[in-house]
Amino acid sequence: MHIADxxxxxxxxxAFAVAARAAAHKAAGHEVFPFHLGDMNIPTPANVMEAACRAMRAGKTGYCPSPGIPELRDALALDVNAARGTSYAMENVAIQPGGKPVIGKFIMACMNPGEEVLYPNPGYPIYESQIEYHGGVAVPYRYLxxxxxxxxxxxxxxxxITPRTRAIIINDLQNPLGAQCSDAERNRLAELAMRHDLAVLLDEAYFDIRxxxxxxSLASIPGMAERSVILYTFSKKFAMTGWRxxxxxxxxxxxxxxxxxxxNDESCSNHFVQHGALEGLTGDQSGPLxxxxxxxxxRDxxxxxLNSMSGVDCPSPEATFYLFPEVTELMSRKGxxxxxxxxxEDILVKTGVSLCTRLHFGRPLHGEERRFIRLAYSGIDVDGIRKGLLALxxxxxQ
Known part of the structure; x- marks a missing residue:
């Protein structure tokens, strides 16, 4: 069978390969502390689940409009406007089967083959993948x-930025770093985007996890909403990772x-799940709190x-559910x-702690000398965190 070039x-x-290795280690009879994947072991709020079930019982199990049900699009526009000071309407919203599809669809809509797109490194690896898959040139920018x-x-x-730069991807409240832009950073980014006429993907998946x-939002700055696409997901705020x-x-x-x-891709997003999300936006907010x-x-x-460990230094971010501690000294001391x-692998075998490293979030950049790991705490409770990190x-x- 010939596979397309x-x-x-x-x-x-x-990170999914790390999850598979952790599962194999656990299947062999070892205790595993899953810090590797940003999934959530927190239940979806009960009112969201009940609303989805009501919708199923009411027959909302068939096709619905491709951009999403109007009620959800309208509610989401209002919710985003209230949080960001924007003026979106229902027509500015297209519901997706998860946040991830927004990346590829933004690239397809805004980038021609051969054009350049700036993306964060370290950063979510799907940015680079989608840019290159669709024939673009992925250009990484770095963090200090x-x-x-x-x-x-x-x-x-x-x-x-060159004459071939078409777009920039900005992940404010960032995975894996937990970083957030300052006002000065946002203003400078907006100035660059407008001066060079760049389309902007604002990945705000963690906007409500702080x-x-x-x-x-960068979209709040005058002139930016007209050139930006916000990536929104229900996965984090409402613990709906598997609902897509x-x-x-x-x-x-x-x-x-x-x-x-x-x-062309999926016809529409799941019908009854959208009714659950509508309840999440408009109903009781005690669940997200x-x-x-x-x-x-x-996090605490x-x-x-982590900061009590020899050779480890970890900032405490105010957003996301990721930590990105520096382990340069520890790695060197351990050889x-x-x-x-x-x-x-040595950490997994000797402590049961399963984690990702800097390499899971992009190729190292020129001159990069410091070493980092990433730990997600969304899928492990406090007792597990303490037990696993005490072993670490x-x-x-030693």
Whole structure:
């Protein structure tokens, strides 16, 4: 069977390979502490589940409009406007089977083959995969770390813009770094996007997962909503990772293209799930607040233990459910200076802690010398966090 050449350009999300290795280790009779994958072991709020069940019983099990049911599109536009100070209407919203499809559809709508798209590195690996799969040139921009956490290297980003640059992907409240843009960073990014006439994908999957302060969207800056597509997902705020529901929100001319791609790709998103999401947006909000409280407790426990370890330094981000501690000293002391894979395997075998490394979030950039790992705490409770990280602390002290 001949496989199309374009498939060779398609990447993957290698965190799933870590999950498979962890499952095999557990099947062999070992205890595993799953810090590797950003899934959630927190129940979806009861009112959301009941609304979806009511919709099924009411016969909402067939096709629905390709851009999504009007009630949900309208409610989501209102919700986004209230949080971001925007003025979207239902026509600016196209419901998707998850947040991830927004990435590929944005690329298809806005980038021609051979054009360049800037994307964050470290960053979500599907950005690079989709740019290259659709024939574009993926250009990574980097982050710098200071005592407060990670920040976009804006001078480096600006140096990468060429006449062939068509778009930029910005993941504010970032996976894997947990980083968020400052007001100064957002203003500089907006100025660059407008000066160079760039389309912008604003991946705001974690906009509502924050423990202090207030999330701010780049789309709130005058002139940015007209050139930006917001990636929205119900997965995080409502613990609906397996329900697969999200949305693209942006200018009508791009959203119309996304809706046409919906027709070609999946016809429509799941009908009754959309009614569950509608209840999530408009109904009792105690569920999302409880989810945030649980995640904050987990973050605090994990950060405290990580920073008590020899050779580990971990900032405490105010958003997402990821930690990106530096382990340069620990890796060197253990004899794994450049060998992330062996380091992670050694930790799994000796402690049961399953984690991702910096390599799961893009190819290392030129001159990169510091070493990092990523831990997700969305799928492990506080007792598991403490037990697993105490084992890792003993490992670090040896």
């Amino acid at each position: 374009r498939i060779s350009r398609l990447g993957t999300e290698t 770390r200071d005592t407060s956490g990670f920040h976009i290297d804006l001078d480096h980003l600006q140096s990468l 423990y202090g302060g207030k999330s701010v 529901l999200g949305a693209a929100i942006g200018p009508r001319e791009i959203i119309d293209v996304v809706a046409k791609l919906n027709v 409880a989810i945030l409280s649980t995640l904050k407790e987990r 426990a994990a950060v405290e233990l 794994f200076t450049d060998d992330y894979a062996s380091f992670a 602390k003993t490992y670090a002290a």
